[in-house]
Amino acid sequence: MKEKNRQIVLANRPKGMPDKETFHFVEQDIKELEEGEVLHRTLYVSVDPYMRGRMQDAESYIEPFQVGKVIEGGSIGEVIESKSEKFQQGDIVIGMFGWQTYYVAKEKEIRKIDPSLAPISTHLGILGMTGLTAYFGLLDIGKPKEGETVVVSGAAGAVGSVVGQIAKIKGARVVGIAGSEDKISFLKDQLQFDEAVNYKTAADLKEAIGQACPNGVDVYFDNVGGKVSDAVLANLNRYARIPVCGAISAYNLESVDVGPRVQTTLIKKSALMQGFTVGDFSNQFQEGAMQLGKWLQEGNLKYRETIHDGFENIPSAFLDLFKGNNTGKLLVKVADRQYEK
């Protein structure tokens, strides 16, 4: 007799900061496979800030989660049983099946990954959407030139840490903004950022960024929004570019996020600010993934993962994102591989 499938569903739409009551655990039978279908067991699930947005019932670039339905998101699994000619027991697959322990997928819902290239978890991180987000946001919107100054906020996070490293590869001077001394050390010592600013301890953040960027800011990769971004915008150079990737400071606000309006700054500096999501670049994913894999194999890209253990700990891992507790990509490991090939 098969195990039951355990799911984490959205219990209600949170107002402000989500908590454990935002989620319910449910169990259900695993359905019988039909022709062309594949049963896999989840090994890792991805836990990302953008998921907070999907908990709202608001128009956005991606459909909101449904109350009572499983939380969707990037996951990696191992094929347990297959009625598809394309997948075999033991294959490692990636898809958007989310926070559940088993999933019966149609062929087109999953994609095989090669576990010999890099640890499989990297396909949810530096070789996956996270890495591609950094790659396209920085290179297609930020367009850093050699010798320019690139500032990245949320710099020790999953996307930010890749942004800074790609900017270094492109010959830019890189300044990271993060919220703990551990993260500052990680950025400077492990990732070789040129400077790093602790936004929590800086007496005057605008001035601290100015000091870390004596030639001004040419590219600002914005992961956080809010007061951190206000302070960076006060240090822009003429013709600065600002890829706007995330605004984690605003995701749990219950009121309108208010701050200095940007129009006058944008005019004075002839600066560009462009919001994006990785899906905007989907027809270039292959190019990006190949380049990221190459840099990783050459040792030019480092990554850090924070891996929590156990399916039941997914909600607390997600809530950690908003406490600034994680460095690098945040994942939850749900099971070990069973059919090591």
Add this chain to the structure above:
Amino acid sequence: MKEKNRQIVLANRPKGMPDKETFHFVEQDIKELEEGEVLHRTLYVSVDPYMRGRMQDAESYIEPFQVGKVIEGGSIGEVIESKSEKFQQGDIVIGMFGWQTYYVAKEKEIRKIDPSLAPISTHLGILGMTGLTAYFGLLDIGKPKEGETVVVSGAAGAVGSVVGQIAKIKGARVVGIAGSEDKISFLKDQLQFDEAVNYKTAADLKEAIGQACPNGVDVYFDNVGGKVSDAVLANLNRYARIPVCGAISAYNLESVDVGPRVQTTLIKKSALMQGFTVGDFSNQFQEGAMQLGKWLQEGNLKYRETIHDGFENIPSAFLDLFKGNNTGKLLVKVADRQYEK
């Protein structure tokens, strides 16, 4: 004996709204011409919102005015006396010699214009920096496609009225925002805008713009900033483009201009916001001026000028800009031509 040159100089840097005390009138002798120099009498001076920015001692794309020095700006003059082979008495010239009745220019400071093509005042407006600002901001940043919806604020102003007409030429649906029923009629009846919204009388501006744009907003040409822009941003379509040309609502604020932060909107809509000044496109001016001249001659572009009369009325004309009293380009006529050719 020659007349004296009268100048309007910056008396002090205004805090908040400038007033008549911001300006002083002074007189000085007109210097003798040296070889290669040209004396001209001012016929028209241009009065523009961006000049408010130059009254501050703040870093910007253009140098601040100096206290005690003449207010610089676009002007048109008639050559009275010439020691240059390139200019003759009676030539009509354009330059940045500003608010004074006479000016001794070096050859490279002025450019001859052809008074047979169009009224000479249009070279300060639709055929000059004003028209070029509209042209490049809309086409190079806004990139409107046929059938898309283009919204322009400050729509009855010098730049806005050209933006909307170019957008119509490009096949877009055009919605203007302005602040009086006279201006609304001008936009709809004279310029054939598809819709126009009076921001002063709309009960709920966000909703009024939503109703005027049933298919959402693809391009927003922003001349004003502030609450009007907040309301337009709430109606953006995915992949919207926002050329940020002016923020007249903020120019006379004494405190920081505060409003809803834009980051979350930009991300949700993958939208682009780009500040610019016409100088960013200086290497394309010739192309732009030719196209504007062609449209004007074909009758595809209409323009309206508000022309005040008399040198002594320049300050009050300038102050009118911030009261929303003018439609189209605001000019002051300082003298009549003397040497009609």
